[in-house]
Amino acid sequence: MTEWKAVCQLADIPAQGARVLKREGKVDIAIFRTADDQLFALHDKCPHKGGPLSQGIVSGRSVACPLHNWHIDLATGQACAPDEGCTGHIALKQEAGTVFLVLD
Numbered sequence: 460m461t462e463w464k465a466v467c468q469l470a471d472i473p474a475q476g477a478r479v480l481k482r483e484g485k486v487d488i489a490i491f492r493t494a495d496d497q498l499f500a501l502h503d504k505c506p507h508k509g510g511p512l513s514q515g516i517v518s519g520r521s522v523a524c525p526l527h528n529w530h531i532d533l534a535t536g537q538a539c540a541p542d543e544g545c546t547g548h549i550a551l552k553q554e555a556g557t558v559f560l561v562l563d
Contacts, residue, residue: 463552463559466490470556472498477513477522479503480560488549489513490558491522491533499533500551500560506531506544 472478472492480488489503489512497520503513510526521530521539530539536548550561 461550461561464562465557466560467558468556469496469498469553469558472558475517477515477517479511479513486547487513488560490551490560491517493517493520493533497533498551498553498558500549501531501533501536502547502549504546505529506538506546507542512546 466480467478472490474492475494477489477491487503489501491499501512503511505512505524507529508526510524512522512524512531514525515522520533522533523530529542532539536546538544552559
């Protein structure tokens with residue numbers, strides 16, 4: 460059975476921006492909101508050099524890492540070609556303005 464945990468409100472995440480969920484002893488999670496209010500959650504660590512994806516620029520359904528401009532697909536966590544690599548993604552849902560994640 461999947462256990463969903465409420466982590467924030469949709470209004471807490473800026474459009475075309477991110478909010479970081481800090482986790483003690485684990486990789487932080489970046490929750491992204493696109494211009495059309497789609498939500499995605501990824502590990503806040505670029506697969507290239509570990510840059511904080513939450514500080515990158517969201518464009519469409521990808522985010523550009525602030526360190527070396529790698530583009531990461533928000534739905535999958537995969538680096539966009541020609542770059543290679545993947546950051547972990549986390550299951551997410553929104554209900555009545557509340558954002559829920561599946562956390563381990």
